[in-house]
Amino acid sequence: MLNAREASVKALYDIHKDSLYSQNAIKDYDENISKLEDRNLFRELVYGVLENQIFLDYVIKNLSKIKFKKIHPMILEILRIGLYQLFFSDRIPESAAVNESVKLAKIYGHKGSIGFVNGILRNANRRKDEFLTIELDDSNEKLSVRYSHPIHLVEMWVEQYGKDFTIELLKANNTSPKLNVRVNTLKNDKDTLAKNLEEQGLDVSTCKIAKDCLILNNPNRITETK
Structure with missing residues (x-):
């Protein structure tokens, strides 16, 4: 089984190397992640990197002493997910973003890759406001x-x-949209459906605009619900 960060690195590598559609890459690795919270993080990292890739690559190019095209593809994906966590994910501690990326560099790189990843991520974190200010x-x-x-x-x-x-x-x-679902009131009512989905691990909230509507904040594997 893979953890969320390693799966995201592999999925992004496949997307960029083989021009694989993101939904197909996610499907390939999603089945190898056991915990729901890890699957949610996996999807967030893949989509988050793709949505912010121009910015993430700009940071790498500014901080790397190695030419961008010469960075090993797997190390490049590790840097991207690490930077995404530092810049755009409030729920992930900065130390975890750096340390987990370094662990991946140990697996997919060589000794020099470890210091390279650690140095870029820590430098980027120190200069975060400089890169983000508009x-x-x-x-x-x-x-x-x-x-x-x-x-x-x-x-x-x-x-x-x-x-x-x-x-x-x-x-x-750049804001991630929520999934809105309409309740089939001929077969169910909104409260019962919300309770059922929550019992299956989904984060559900009520739509304030439409009467018979629910908002799924983490619609991972929604097609597998009962």
């Missing part, structure tokens, strides 16, 4: 990097909507 007078290129959106899209939005609105749009576009 000002209104920043260039479109910096907005493109910070929010991992193609530069041509950022330029188009700034021209059409202005920079203030574009920044809010970029932030919103």
Whole structure:
């Protein structure tokens, strides 16, 4: 069995090396993760890295003494998931993000890889505010990097909507959506269905807009529920 971080490194490697669709890569490794919370973290890391890859690679390029194209692919994925945890995951302690990434470097790299991964992640953590801070007078290129959106899209939005609105749009576009499900009231009621899903390990909340609707905050393996 794999833990969430190792599975995410393998899945991302397959996605980038073989141009595998993310949902197929996730399906390949999801079955090898036993705990629900680990499967949730696995999915968060894979999708989080893909959604923020322009920014994560920018940080690596700025901190690495090795040319980006010469970094071993597995070590590159380890750096990406480590940086994602440091910059974008509030629930993961910084020490865990660094230490678990170093453990993976010991498995998939050589002796030099360990210090390389440790050094970049600790340096990035010290300079976190510097990388994340965005000002209104920043260039479109910096907005493109910070929010991992193609530069041509950022330029188009700034021209059409202005920079203030574009920044809010970029932030919103990087927010993970919740899964909303409509309750079939001919077969069930909302409270009973919510209780049933919670008993199967899902985090359920009530939709405030639609009457017969539930929000699934961690819809992992929803198709396997009864």
